[in-house]
Amino acid sequence: MGIFESIAKFSLGLSKTRTALIQRVQAIVAGKSKIDSELLEELEHVLLEADVGVDMTTLLLERLRERVKREGYEHVQSLLTYIKEEIAKILEHDVLHMQEPAFSRIDQKPYVIMVVGVNGVGKTTTIGKLAYRYKQSGYKVVIGAGDTFRAAANEQLEIWARRAGVEIVQQKQGSDPAAVAYDALSSALAKDASVVIIDTAGRLHTKAPLMEELKKIKRVLGKRLPGAPHEVLLVLDATTGQNGLHQVKYFHDAVNVTGIVLTKLDGTAKGGIVLAITHQQSIPVKYVGIGEGIDDLQPFDRTIFIEALFEGMRQSA
Amino acid sequence: MFDNLTQKLESVFRKIRGEGKLTPQNIEDALREVRRALLDADVNYKVAKQFIADVQARAVGQEVISSITPGQLIIKIIYDEMVKLLGESRADITQAPLPPTVVLVAGLQGSGKTTFCAKLARYLHTKGRLPLLVAADVHRPAAINQLEMLGKQIDVPVFSQQDTEAVTIARNSIEYARKNIRDTVIIDTAGRLHIDEEMMREIEAVRSTVNPHETLFVVDAMTGQDAVNVAKVFYDRLRYDGIVMTKLDGDSRGGAALSIRAVVGKPIKFIGVGEKLDALEPFYPDRIASRILGMGDIVTLVEKAQEQFDQQKAQKLEEKLRRAEFTFDDFLEQLREIKKMGPLSQVLSMIPGMNKLPANASVDERNLTRIEAIIQSMTKDERRRPSIINGSRRRRIAMGSGTTVQDVNRLLKQFEDMQKMMKRLSKGSLRRSLRGMQFSL
Ligand SMILES: Nc1nc2c(ncn2[C@@H]2O[C@H](COP(=O)(O)OP(=O)(O)OP(=O)(O)O)[C@@H](O)[C@H]2O)c(=O)[nH]1
Ligand SMILES: Nc1nc2c(ncn2[C@@H]2O[C@H](COP(=O)(O)OP(=O)(O)OP(=O)(O)O)[C@@H](O)[C@H]2O)c(=O)[nH]1
Ligand SMILES: [Mg+2]
Ligand SMILES: [Mg+2]
Numbered sequence: 128m129g130i131f132e133s134i135a136k137f138s139l140g141l142s143k144t145r146t147a148l149i150q151r152v153q154a155i156v157a158g159k160s161k162i163d164s165e166l167l168e169e170l171e172h173v174l175l176e177a178d179v180g181v182d183m184t185t186l187l188l189e190r191l192r193e194r195v196k197r198e199g200y201e202h203v204q205s206l207l208t209y210i211k212e213e214i215a216k217i218l219e220h221d222v223l224h225m226q227e228p229a230f231s232r233i234d235q236k237p238y239v240i241m242v243v244g245v246n247g248v249g250k251t252t253t254i255g256k257l258a259y260r261y262k263q264s265g266y267k268v269v270i271g272a273g274d275t276f277r278a279a280a281n282e283q284l285e286i287w288a289r290r291a292g293v294e295i296v297q298q299k300q301g302s303d304p305a306a307v308a309y310d311a312l313s314s315a316l317a318k319d320a321s322v323v324i325i326d327t328a329g330r331l332h333t334k335a336p337l338m339e340e341l342k343k344i345k346r347v348l349g350k351r352l353p354g355a356p357h358e359v360l361l362v363l364d365a366t367t368g369q370n371g372l373h374q375v376k377y378f379h380d381a382v383n384v385t386g387i388v389l390t391k392l393d394g395t396a397k398g399g400i401v402l403a404i405t406h407q408q409s410i411p412v413k414y415v416g417i418g419e420g421i422d423d424l425q426p427f428d429r430t431i432f433i434e435a436l437f438e439g440m441r442q443s444a
Numbered sequence: 445m446f447d448n449l450t451q452k453l454e455s456v457f458r459k460i461r462g463e464g465k466l467t468p469q470n471i472e473d474a475l476r477e478v479r480r481a482l483l484d485a486d487v488n489y490k491v492a493k494q495f496i497a498d499v500q501a502r503a504v505g506q507e508v509i510s511s512i513t514p515g516q517l518i519i520k521i522i523y524d525e526m527v528k529l530l531g532e533s534r535a536d537i538t539q540a541p542l543p544p545t546v547v548l549v550a551g552l553q554g555s556g557k558t559t560f561c562a563k564l565a566r567y568l569h570t571k572g573r574l575p576l577l578v579a580a581d582v583h584r585p586a587a588i589n590q591l592e593m594l595g596k597q598i599d600v601p602v603f604s605q606q607d608t609e610a611v612t613i614a615r616n617s618i619e620y621a622r623k624n625i626r627d628t629v630i631i632d633t634a635g636r637l638h639i640d641e642e643m644m645r646e647i648e649a650v651r652s653t654v655n656p657h658e659t660l661f662v663v664d665a666m667t668g669q670d671a672v673n674v675a676k677v678f679y680d681r682l683r684y685d686g687i688v689m690t691k692l693d694g695d696s697r698g699g700a701a702l703s704i705r706a707v708v709g710k711p712i713k714f715i716g717v718g719e720k721l722d723a724l725e726p727f728y729p730d731r732i733a734s735r736i737l738g739m740g741d742i743v744t745l746v747e748k749a750q751e752q753f754d755q756q757k758a759q760k761l762e763e764k765l766r767r768a769e770f771t772f773d774d775f776l777e778q779l780r781e782i783k784k785m786g787p788l789s790q791v792l793s794m795i796p797g798m799n800k801l802p803a804n805a806s807v808d809e810r811n812l813t814r815i816e817a818i819i820q821s822m823t824k825d826e827r828r829r830p831s832i833i834n835g836s837r838r839r840r841i842a843m844g845s846g847t848t849v850q851d852v853n854r855l856l857k858q859f860e861d862m863q864k865m866m867k868r869l870s871k872g873s874l875r876r877s878l879r880g881m882q883f884s885l
Contacts, residue, residue, distance in 0.1 A: 175489045178668040181480055246691060246719065247554030247664065277719070278597075279590035286585035329719075331694040335813055364554065368486035368668025370696035391553065394637045396670035419553070419583075 166203070167192075170210070177399035178368050183406060187213055217406050218429045230260040230426070237269075237315045239323045239348055239355035241308075242388075243341060243378055244362035246329030249390035249416055251280065253362055254324050255287030256416070256424035262293055266321040271311025272297035273304040273344060274328040284326055290421055294320070304328065304340065305347040312351045325356070332377030345382050360413065362388045365398035375404050389427065390416030466503045466518070474518055475500060485697035485736045488672045491706040499525055523733055530702060530729035531711045537564075538657045538685065543627040544576070546618065546654050550647055550682060551662035552674060553635030556690035556716055558587065560662055561632040562594035563716065563724040568628055569600055576626035578617040579604035580650065581634040583643075591632055598721055601626070610634070614650045631656070638677035648681055659684040660713065663700060665692045671700035672707045679708040690716035693723065699736050772827035775859065776819045779812060817845035818855050830856060 167188060174184040190213045191206065200206060240257070242250045251274070258268045270288050272295060274280035281297050288295035296311035308325045315323040327344060330337035348355040361384040363371055378384050389398050392415050401412050412427040475496050482492040503521050539545050547564070549557050558581070565575040577595045579602055581587035588604045595602035601624070603617040614631055621629045633650065636643035651659065661684040663671060678684065687708075689701055692715045701712055712727040819827065821844030826833050833841070833856060842849045 172489060175483060176669045178486075178670070181483050245666070245694070247556060249554060277590075278593035279586040282586035282589045283584075331691065333693075333695045339813060364664075364666075366552070366664070366667050366670050366674075368666065368696070368699070369484055370486070370666040370694070371668075373695055374666075391637075394552070394670070395639060395673050396668065400668065 166206075174399065177397035178371075179397075179399035180369055180372075180403045183399075183403040186406075187402075214402065215429060217402055218412075230257075230264050233266065233321060235354060235357050236321050237312070237323050237352070237355075238321060238357050239312060239325070239352065240358040240360060241273075241325045241327065241345060241348065241356040241382070242360045242362060243327050243382060243384070244329060245331050245374055248329065248362045248364040248367075249388075250274075250329065250362045251284055251287065251326055252419065253360075253388050253390060253414070253416055253424065254284070254326050255291055256421055257414075258288065258293045258322075258324055259291035259421045260424065261322045261324075262291055267318070268293035268322045268324065269311055269315040269318070269320045270295045271308050271323065271325040273307050273311075273325045275300055275302050275304050275307060276328040280326070280328065287421075294318075305344045308344045309347050309351055312348055312355065316352065323355075332374050332381075338377065338381045341378075341382055357385075359383060359385050360388050361386070361410075362390055363398075363401070363404075365389050365392045366394060366396040367400055369400065371400035372403055372407065375408055375410060379408060379410065384410050386411055386413035388412075388414045388416060388424075393417045393423070466506045468500065468504055471500065471503055471518060478518075478522055481737055482699060482702075485699035485738070486666075486668045486671075486703075487699035487736065488669050488703035488706075491672065491703045494706070495525070495529070495702070519737075523737065526702065526733040526736065527729045530705055530732055533726055533728050534711055535713050535726035537568075537628070537713075540657045544618065544621040545628045545658070546656040547628065547630045548633070548651060548654065548656035548659045548682075549631060549662060549688075550633050550659065550678060550684065551635065552637065552664075553584075555635065555662045555664045556688075557581075557635065557662045558590055558594070558632050559719065559721075560660075560688050560690060560714070560716060560724070561591065561630045562598060562600075563721050564714070565595070565600045565628075565630055566598040566721045567724055569598060573628055574626045575600050575628045575630055576617065576621045576624070577602040578614060578629055578631040580610040580613045580617075580631050582608070582610055582613070583634040587632075587634065594721065610646055611649045611653050614654045618654055629654075638674045638681075644677075644681050651682055658686065660686050660688050661710075662688045662690060663704065665689050665698045665700065665715075666694065666696040667700045669703075672703045675704040676707050679710070684708075684710060686711050686713035688712070688714045688716065689727070693717040697736050697738065698732055701732050702736060772819050772822060772830060772859065776816065776827075779816060779819075814845070814847055814851060815855055818842075818847055818852055821845040830859060 170191075171184055171188060174187060175181070179187070187210065191209055194209045194213075195206070200209070242254055244250050254270060258270055261268050268291070270284060270291075270293055272281050272284045274284070275298065278300075281300065285295055285297070294314075296307065296314050298307050298310070304327065311325060312323055314320075325344065325348070327341060328337075330341070332338065345356060345359070359382050361375060361378050363374065367374070375384065375387070387401065387404065387410055389401055389412050392398055404410060405412065415425050415427050417423045417425060478499070479492055479496050482495065483489065487495070499518075499522050502525065503518055506517065506521075537545065537547060549561050549564075551557050561577055565577050568575045577591055577600055579588040579591040581591075588606075592602045592604065603613070603620050605613050605616065608616075610633065617629055617631065620626075631650070631654065633647055634643070636647065638644065659682050661675065661678050661682070663675065667674075675687075687701075687704055687710055689698065689712055692698060704710075705712065712729075712732075715725050715727050717723045717725055818841060821841045822833070826837065826841075833852075838849050838852045838856075842852050845852075
């Protein structure tokens, strides 16, 4: 898939989820000429229903008011530009990560990625997609089946490994996940592989023993190869509400998350919680999942994200 | 973020003490706090708005009687309204007049359908029924494997067919159930997006083929604002009879339960509280209401404690406590009992007053693990008689448990304080002691 096609698909995936939002913003905008309380309330509604959360929404509207006080505005359209810009600022540091094309950035060899998150968010599927993309970029990839708990987790990952055409290292259900991770990394080192991706069992962030287990997996990787894992991806379901903030906080405390993958953006959920997350925790969103197919993973790009978010606006302007 | 709503309301109402009636003006601030609590709990924006309007309508004009504060009065109104809206508790499955009863399970990807199917099968199985699990998810990689493995765990047969369409599998499974005398057929289906037309048609076709007696919609408790859209479309297409809310063993507030009830008006029948197959519970509206409002739910805690504590053990322990013979071994055992009750933050949040801790998040569960490690590094003698733990023993324990001498000192000090406190509890009940211990952790 070419880059333009990718962007088109990505925008399409997003626009599907964003049309409602855009249409509502459009409706709000039509014919308004001053920032009255009714308009603010409508904007608040749009943001809250996108799971942006009370605090973040209040902050955004506060910034909007400040800008208006400072700079004034000619017509309502400029209010939208303001809001867009404020959201862009919040997602700002993503630019750092996104200037180079993703999937081909490997600072280390082997580049070790650990994937974590609560139950059912899409970790295993994302690993299949990631492995495929790295493989497409010409890298030798090894997947470690670190979910030794869930029924048929091995079988599921095996299918993904086959689809992606990469190797998988696994042990039988119930074995120590840290041992599997260690094995996978050792095997990658022996075979001179470039990328190692470790799956982990879904776990709720409030379960202390399970979070300890995650830390152990990370520790063991670091022991086998100093500096590993180089990337810890937290997978977050776009339908998640305010609990997303807790998830990030706990996982970050335990294993130092380096990036977020926002999955299931092909639904109608807006994933607005990532605004609060990037604002509070300064963890960038790196990829988005937009389907169940092997190439339904795209790098998260702030510019495209915002363009897609307000796509409908330009047409109406 | 999750301050105690009761307390906030108390402070809001402090200024209207002495006024005789609740008026739109004097409850405005209070309702703003309620709205905030609802939104933080992921109750849908529109549902929250409507809910507040209803509460306001009921509250305005009510006399403030002297025995309770305005804050308590409004909490009671909110709570009652919410429990009413959440509906009754009914963990039932409509029975077919002529077996087999057919149960169809549907929902978004990853919501917990397959796990729930197995949980339901286990539940029926333990009640002496003869369930059959049906693997009608032909899309997700290894979905059939997953259900087969779960079926094996609970000793319930699983019907599956490779390379066959979901509709055909479902149809054949009913035939199979009849022949093999299985009285309940539980059909697991693939996760699907409500806006995926092709997939929604598939499940409609399954439904019209098997004519289920009970269709259940499974939703993740962590779902945010979108829950209403998803639940509504699934309802429009499938007319499901009930809702299953999963993953309530975490710290999500579960506001989606209220949103969905408000939008489709169907009862929530079961809740999932863990990955294991026995982690299925009936739905109790009062508990979820407390949870959504972030209010302590002492009832649940007490019930849970009672469930988990073996009565005899409890009595023995109580005696020991009274005679202050409580040792580190007992402490360790208690610690494990507490851990069994669920995540510490959840247990704590059920105690009124505890959820005003600076967000549940600050309750460090790692402390428990550390304490456990320290105790495990003590010898038998040391556990019984902590007074013998001198400097060199402390260093050894710290080394053994991977902690610091300061950690060990702190624990010993806390333990000593606790013993003192327990001596003071002349005839304190176990529950009170338990609470005391949690405070000291
Ligand atoms: N629509 C859609 N579905 C997705 C996406 N990513 C994953 N899924 C689906 O979500 C479900 C769960 O995905 P998994 O990859 O098994 O999730 P997981 O996090 O590994 O789950 P556990 O290991 O059980 O915790 C599957 O049905 C996937 O097909 C996505 O971006 N969009
Ligand atoms: N903590 C917790 N985890 C749960 C609960 N119910 C299910 N899970 C976990 O959630 C993940 C997804 O569960 P599944 O039963 O595979 O979900 P599904 O809806 O069948 O997923 P798809 O078939 O991919 O759509 C698994 O890791 C389960 O172990 C629950 O009540 N609590
Ligand atoms: Mg998985
Ligand atoms: Mg399933």
